[in-house]
Amino acid sequence: MDRHEMKKAAEEIRKMTISAIAEAGYGHIGGSMSICELLAVLYGYILKIDPSCPQKEDRDRLILSKGHCGPALYAALAWKGYFDRELLKTLNQNDTRLPSHCDRLKTPGVDLSTGSLGQGVSLGIGVALGCKMRGMKNHVYIIVGDGEMQEGQVWEGIQFAAHRRLDNVVLIVDDNKRQLDGWVADICNSFDLAQKFSAFGFTVFHADGKDCGEIYDALIMAREAEKPAAVLLDTEKGQGCSFAEAADFNHYMVVDHEMAAEAIREIDRRMEEELKK
Numbered sequence: 001m002d003r004h005e006m007k008k009a010a011e012e013i014r015k016m017t018i019s020a021i022a023e024a025g026y027g028h029i030g031g032s033m034s035i036c037e038l039l040a041v042l043y044g045y046i047l048k049i050d051p052s053c054p055q056k057e058d059r060d061r062l063i064l065s066k067g068h069c070g071p072a073l074y075a076a077l078a079w080k081g082y083f084d085r086e087l088l089k090t091l092n093q094n095d096t097r098l099p100s101h102c103d104r105l106k107t108p109g110v111d112l113s114t115g116s117l118g119q120g121v122s123l124g125i126g127v128a129l130g131c132k133m134r135g136m137k138n139h140v141y142i143i144v145g146d147g148e149m150q151e152g153q154v155w156e157g158i159q160f161a162a163h164r165r166l167d168n169v170v171l172i173v174d175d176n177k178r179q180l181d182g183w184v185a186d187i188c189n190s191f192d193l194a195q196k197f198s199a200f201g202f203t204v205f206h207a208d209g210k211d212c213g214e215i216y217d218a219l220i221m222a223r224e225a226e227k228p229a230a231v232l233l234d235t236e237k238g239q240g241c242s243f244a245e246a247a248d249f250n251h252y253m254v255v256d257h258e259m260a261a262e263a264i265r266e267i268d269r270r271m272e273e274e275l276k277k
């Protein structure tokens, strides 16, 4: 797998996300930035999907349980060819097909409506059970926030997936250390997520969430595991976007065109350096 190509895709998705949020004027930048590498690997190399047939029955499913990060998912879907990139300019506008939070009835490629934290996990596990019951061989990938892991509903779902040995479930935690208004460890510590997942009957994998190669390897192993799998991604909220990395509060920010242009210039510089390696 070409790591440069994966990184290029991640940076492209990052730039598209920043531009879309700047066009809207504000948005959930922090948690969108921390999943750009993950989305590039999923949409570029892992998901068995067909953008020309978004409803294909036996497709893999991708559920963004942290549905407030819709902007990054839309950028990845546009990058993959589900719709025209121009549509990203309508993010969160009146009557848009790209609302701030994910809506499966509005956006081609969105498998589940999300935004109420916790629900995407239990709904996604229900989808995985349904796929199994129909004898399908696909996988259901669920992206959950580290703050979101505080929701009780998440653990009900995890227990159920383990009980039914749903080996088609891959639950990916975006461990960016921050939730809405502070550090997860200060607000309500999750303690050792790997130990908790193991105790609940999941197989656990780790990856550096900035390293596309590591993400790819972890997802491949998770997909092949004989039990439901969790992938814990070590990320940074705002990652790869200069103004978001620098901000004390980066969950949701006002973003103007100048900020976006500067951040994009930096990404381009970084990519040039990367390609020289």
Ligand SMILES: Cc1ncc(C[n+]2csc(CCOP(=O)(O)OP(=O)(O)O)c2C)c(N)n1
Binding pocket: 030, 031, 032, 066, 068, 115, 116, 117, 118, 144, 145, 146, 147, 148, 149, 174, 176, 178, 179, 180, 237, 251
């Ligand atoms: C049930 C529920 N409670 C509260 C919120 C408001 N809310 C939106 S995002 C967020 C913080 C989520 O933190 P985390 O899961 O860590 O996501 P990330 O850091 O990736 O943005 C909160 C509290 C919500 N969307 N749903």
Ligand SMILES: [Mg+2]
Binding pocket: 031, 145, 146, 147, 174, 175, 176, 177, 178, 179, 237
């Ligand atoms: Mg978080």
